[in-house]
Amino acid sequence: MSTLHVPTHPVRLVTASSLFDGHDASINIMRRIFQSQGCEVIHLGHNRSVQEVVDAALEEAVQGVAVSSYQGGHVEYFEYLVELLRAAGAGHVRVVGGGGGVIVHDEITRLRESGVTIFSPEDGQRLGLPGMVNTVVADCDTDLWDLHPVSVDQVLAGERSAVARAITGAELGRLDDDMRAQLRAAAERSHAPVLGLTGTGGSGKSSLTDEILRRFRPDQQDKLRVAVVAVDPTRRKGGGALLGDRIRMNSLDLPGHDRDRVYFRSLATRGAHEIPDHLEDVITVLKAAGFDLVVVETPGIGQGDAAIVPFVDTSMYVMTPEFGAASQLEKIDMLDFADVVAINKFERRGAADALRDVGRQLVRNREAFGKQPSDMPVFGTSAATFNDDGVTALYQHLRGLLAEQGLPVAEGALAPVDVKHSSGIRAVVPQERVRYLAEVVETVRGYHARTQELVEQARRTLDPEVGTQLEQWPSVVEEYAAVPGRESLSGNRVPKVSLPRYADHGELVRFWRNDNLPGRFPFTAGVFPFKREGEDPARMFAGEGDPARTNRRFKLLSEGNEATRLSTAFDSVTLYGRDPDERPDIYGKVGTSGVSVATLEDMKQLYDGFDLLAPTTSVSMTINGPAPTVLAFFLNTVMDQARERGIDPLKALQTVRGTVQADILKEDQGQNTCLFSTEFSLRMMADIQEWFIQHGVRNFYSVSISGYHIAEAGANPISQLAFTLANGFTYVEAYLARGMDIDDFAPNLSFFFSNGMDPEYSVIGRVARRIWAVAMKEKYGAGERSQKLKYHVQTSGRSLHAQEMDFNDIRTTLQALIAIYDNANSLHTNAYDEAVTTPSAESVRRALAIQLIINREWGLAMNENPLQGSFIIDELTDLVEEAVLREFEAINERGGVLGAMETGYQRGRIQDESMLYEHCKHDGSLPIIGVNTFLKPGGDDATPEHVELARATEAEKESQLRRVRDFTRDHEQEATEALARLKEAAASPDENVFAVLVDAARVCSLGQVTEAFFEVGGQYRRNV
């Protein structure tokens, strides 16, 4: 193995996924390896525009940017990135990237000519993961200070790049005496106060900093320039650092605000304990550069965390309510020094007590014995809550303190608040219900314990219920014997459902309680007694170009089928709730990797010619962040079809069939198409469900609780299943807390899993159905319809490779077989060209054929319960179930799903598991035929030079731009009114926003609605 390059200079890199691109699995792997090879990584996460990447590259003074791009439009994106970097005088910044097989050979060559290095899957295979990263590290190991000196005048003029470079010099201790003296003299003339922020890890310091800036900028109308320095520790082992604060900062790029008013710089401690050695010089540079306010955020290390105090004029300590006993407060050094204390995550249990205890401690520390704890500068805040008044109170207090230090503040545009802690928090899952997952575990374990008792009992005396079941069993056996079954060519009758031959009462009891026949509680073997006649579960995902082209593809796919089952893939501009635009990093993605839908007109064209009211038509839409708006487009299309035929539109809602994905929890965990604050998105989901109940929408699933994206982001099957079911129970709790009845909403919930190659996939549906049914019946007292977990399954995309593509169909066939054996309710089979492009007409036909061959040709599929009775299937079912329950306990310990999400628990786990898979794939320890073993004889042409690519044409892109422009022009007046009404509804906590949105969607574009919701619902804040 080649030795890895050890950097001689600090190597700093910005990492991100491109705009409207949530594929962050690969960049997360790369950034971790960069870190372990000693680099300082400013990770921006997913969905980053070229401008954001360039801004970060300039302010952070990096040697390189590393971007992954999977959604198409990569040529436009990377070329625009190089262009903007050069225009900003940063042509020296190396640009590297990757996008798996999606970036094809010709494009790699073209991009290389523009100065971009793209790594293909073969590069990964040839070099190995560390080897590939190593080439970047070696190339970026340059001395920025020597290469790019900076003059004092440029710094004093406040030029962004000059400031950034001067900070690099300061960090390296390379500012010469003369320069330092001049900068110091300038800094001394500055009146800029320095605000220091520190606190315990996980207290939400950076979110709070962001929220304070989000108030400061509009409040002071951007008249003041602010610099923020965020410090993160350098790992002692390897010397790398994850600089993970910038990713949290939405306030750097506020709509309608000048991006030059805030400067943000991440620093690594580089061997120092808590404070980088040259922090004072860094502050000097910023003061000399004329900033009006300097904010320094440092990690709190242990309890002796007051190291920041000597560097700043005002300091703030951030903590959470969970500090244990009040006596622990005596040990916190910062409580002696901080001018202000914020108890963040005020939505958590014990927050009010914490506020009081910390107040008391401050009274004692300050010897202010005549004062009340409530007089102390202690604030209860919830940075995760949009427009939290506790944060506003904290901001306004800080503004006063900073003004005393010389900050020239104006009176402020923000209305004063008269609270000292958050007053409007509405917990999605109420505090008293936060142990729900532990309760599910107790219920399932209790159920099995009872089974064991009943089994024993059945061998002696009988429980009355079991007695009845035993009495009825012979007639059940007879009933099934009468079902015709299917005859093989050899003349044998293959039973549709095969019954156990147990005679022992104990075994029968165990079978009924653990498995039972399909369609019988606990539905382990399936939720329906028999498969639907005349409707294969096939639901093929399609979307490309403009709506007219996708409409043609839908017609092709549904040709010759009795039932019409459409599944819609949207392009990434739509997935992120925006309208098509000319800007190069947007333009390239219009109609690529999915269909572009920005208005009601687009939606109508998409399903033109399909009878959406027919009971044989079912439409599924893969959309999450902007799901409410896209669903509103769809339901209007349905209602308009009804109107055209003289049918009452409200009646049409009662029969329309389909699914909208709309699962925001897994978005945060795996797929990353979050637009709004999680809290607002969850409220919208509940609004939709409530509206469904009010309008009798029974056959349309309001959410598809998805494990697919969790698995494809890298999770193993256990984590996929556990996280997904836990998310499902969270929706149950959230909807119950909104006052909905379990049997009114549970039948509208559906599930979606990925089926990969691991052994656990054989039982994923069985375990999901059993846990759900037992919990629904025994814990929630729900009726039978609610107990039935129905799921869609897609074969695993990540198990398909760019190399030796023909082999992919074999993998898909095996995964599809197991799904069909398990009575999955709906199935998508991936095409063999999965790693390179959304499928062509030819590849999708083959993928569909896989299902047809299994369903119609494959003999054993004549039987509908072939998995039952197998020792290994039973054993795996119990094993996977127990592993899932243990994971529930782990999530429960973190405060349930939402509590765990706040600390990035699920994301961290998924990334670890993803990393393990890729390592095993790349080092060959996990055999993958044609990729790391059984390689194509003769070498390197395992990836074909030319594959038919399903991409939008220029004409389609242009026509989409024109269509949305025409639509917004024609509806300008009505849209203004509708948007005002929408914002009003969203701002009032008790109004159902979806009800108003259904009307607004007739006249507003998707992008217009998204912008409106940003204002009133808050933007999503990314997590590493």
Ligand code: B12
């Ligand atoms: C995983 C995956 C997902 C996951 C993403 C999870 C996540 N958080 O990342 C989920 C399920 C959420 C997903 C969703 C979608 N996906 Co997807 N997805 C994939 C998949 C299966 C694998 C990509 C991957 O991460 N591979 C793992 C990496 C490590 O390996 P690799 O790609 O081979 O990369 C190698 C090199 O290129 C290099 N590399 C890659 N990046 C970088 C970066 C740097 C800096 C370096 C040094 C090296 C490097 O490293 C690897 C070494 O071998 C691909 C298909 C495939 N099999 O490739 C589709 C694919 C990329 N997805 C696709 C699409 C269309 C989508 C959706 C838009 C579908 C939709 N309409 O809803 C959504 C959009 C989601 C979003 N948020 O934006 C298409 C893109 C088609 C196109 N551009 O023409 C693909 C090709 C599938 C397909 N055929 O339809 N997807």
